[in-house]
Amino acid sequence: MDVLQDLVNSPLYGLLLFNLAIxxxxxxxxxxxxxxxxxxxxxxxxxxxxxxxxxxxxxRWPVLPVREKRAAKTRRSL
Known part of the structure; x- marks a missing residue:
């Protein structure tokens, strides 16, 4: 029982749980x-x-639809 208690109190146990949760x-x-x-x-x-x-x-995420490129706006000169 002492070995199990040492394992649970070990910081590596917490790190392992955190990594698995990620x-x-x-x-x-x-x-x-x-x-x-x-x-x-x-x-x-x-x-x-x-x-x-x-x-x-x-x-690129293959699940997302391909976006159409916008046409360039023409600039008006004064």
Whole structure:
């Protein structure tokens, strides 16, 4: 029983729970965005969330419709 108590009181236990709590929502977000959800496992590595956030922020999301480009407005000169 003493070993179990030491495990629960260990800061590594809290870190593991925190990382697992991050991976599940990140997996779902990536899947809904149309990207590979396996990127979420990179969040288990220290500072691994940084490239995951970069991929989310800078890649095209295949699920979203393609936006039409606006026509350039003509400038009036005085």
């Amino acid at each position: 991976v599940w929502p990140l997996w779902r977000i990536l899947r809904r965005a149309g990207l590979s959800p396996w990127w979420a496992l990179l969040a288990l590595v220290p500072f691994g969330q940084v490239p995951v956030i970069g991929v989310l922020a800078h890649s």
